[in-house]
Amino acid sequence: MKSKGIFYMGRGDCGVCIQAEQAIVQALDRDRYEVEYVDLTDRPERVAEAAAAGVKTVPALVLDGQVFHINFGAELSALELAS
């Protein structure tokens, strides 16, 4: 069974998010990991879920229940305010 990862990003035009998505997420072994992409600007109803998982900034990758903040695009609180 594949492990599930969730990649939270800010807005579609967040350059830092796109860079992380293209390099790191695309480099993951797809035979072992299934990654869901969640743009919190488009899906503000999932901000609370991301916060509960421990996400503080985007882009962030949640893998096997652990949160990895990759570089810095935006604070989660800024996305909450924008939504």
Added chain:
Amino acid sequence: MKSKGIFYMGRGDCGVCIQAEQAIVQALDRDRYEVEYVDLTDRPERVAEAAAAGVKTVPALVLDGQVFHINFGAELSALELAS
């Protein structure tokens, strides 16, 4: 040909580094990426190389020439001082 990645970590007992190594680096597709591990505490002579690549904090993963700072373990400057 495989792409080369370099994973810079701080000291062997840096919990944040180990967590990132175990989850993200181990999840990379080894058919496409070859990852070198560099503990800058053990290899202080490579701090300058990491800094030149754009690494500011560890753990950091340099993939295809791009630097990804993953969570936060230590400032590179702190490692320089320690070495």
